[in-house]
Amino acid sequence: MIALALALAGIVAGVVRAVPGVPEPGGAAAPRGGKVLLRGDSREQMVVTMMSSENDVRIGSEPGHRLVTVTLWVENTGRASFRSDIEEHSWLVDRDDRAYGHNAELTNGKSPFASNLAPSWSVNRYVVFEVPADVDITRFRLSLDPRSSEQTADWLLH
Secondary structure (H helix, E strand, C coil), rough: CHHHHHHHCCCCCEEECCCCCCCCCCCEECCCCCCCEEECCCEEEEEEEEEEEEEEEECCCCEEEEEEEEEEEEEEEECCCCCCCCCCCCCECCCCCCCCCCCCHHHHCCCCCCCCCCCCCCCCCCCCCEEEEECCEEEEEEEEECCCCEEEEEEECC
């Protein structure tokens, strides 16, 4: 059962692999630092800004891999509160449109506490990915609901 869950997450025996079935965004990719308005199913409304991405080829839990940390600024611009751990459905996408899911353990270590984000509140969130060192990552993708392209957005990394 655990092996099946890891395989679905794109991790097989500790090796990071591209994840199939990743949703497509509803619009054009935003530039680094660009703000994107996302609306949830329960009246959530937020502006998400991808502030930065840091690449480190020297470290990674597997040889031949690197860690990439994406920093997000999340602003609640709606009337409903929501949990700030919006990175559950997030990926890095490479030049060949292969997507790599975030590393939940490393992400939770960097952003350990999800807060209840009340209207007009904002918070930084960090999402950590482990990807093969030789892939050319071009985009960060975030989705509030992977079944909806309107709730999915891309940011350019270059």
